[in-house]
Amino acid sequence: MIKATVIAAGEGEVPTGIWLFIPPDYDILWSAVALVAIALLFWKKVLPTFTKILDERTELIQGGIAKAESAQAEAQEALAEYTRQLAEARAEAGRIREAARAEGSAIVAELRTKASEDAARILENAQRQIEAERQQASQSLRTEVGALATDLASRIVGESLADSARQSRVIDRFLDELEASTADQR
Incomplete structure (x- = not known):
């Protein structure tokens, strides 16, 4: 500080107070010239570069x-499209499910009808077969009973009934007597 006082005192009067x-x-003049030069350089060279970079x-x-x-708008459109396709796919799946149910019901009904027809046909065939076997058994039984009856009759009567003409006469006579006895009982 002493040197600053000495330098200032050497020039003349020493400033006091606010001065x-x-x-x-x-100093103000040369500082202003330097400031204007720097400001012009900044305004002409640096400021346009900063402005360009900022722009x-x-x-x-x-x-x-x-x-x-735009990407968000596209994403929204894609989401809407996806939602629409999903709704269409669900509706299509529902239609397919309903068609499959209807088709399944039709197949079940058709199979039931076919099964009942097959059962009726099998029952009819079984009844025919039973009737044929009954008739065959009845005829076989009559033949055997007739043979036994003629054999028994030949033993009782004491004559041979092996001849077919005799057998038919004996059977006819037996049937006539049977008819006469039933007619008397009425």
Whole structure:
């Protein structure tokens, strides 16, 4: 501080009070010239570069926002399309299910009808077969009973009834006597 006082005292009068903080006029002038030179250099060279960089960044950001908005719109459209296709697929699945149920019911009904027809046919065939076997058994029984009856009759009568003419005469006589006895009982 002593040196600053000495330098200032060498030039003349020593500033006091607020003037200690205010520089001399020539310092203000040369500082202003330097400030204007730097400001012009900044305004002509640096500021346009910063402005250009900031404009590019703004464009990139706005382009990114626009791309994001378009991507979001496309995503919304895709979601709507997916939802529509899903609804169509569900409706189609429902129609297919209903068609399958109807077809299944028709097949079951057809199989029941066919089964009842088959059962009726099998029952009819069985009844025919039973009737044929009954008739065959009846005829076989008559033949055997007739043979036994003629054999028994030949033993009782004492004559041979092996001759077919005699057998038919004996059987006819027996049937006539049987008819006469039933007629008398009425």
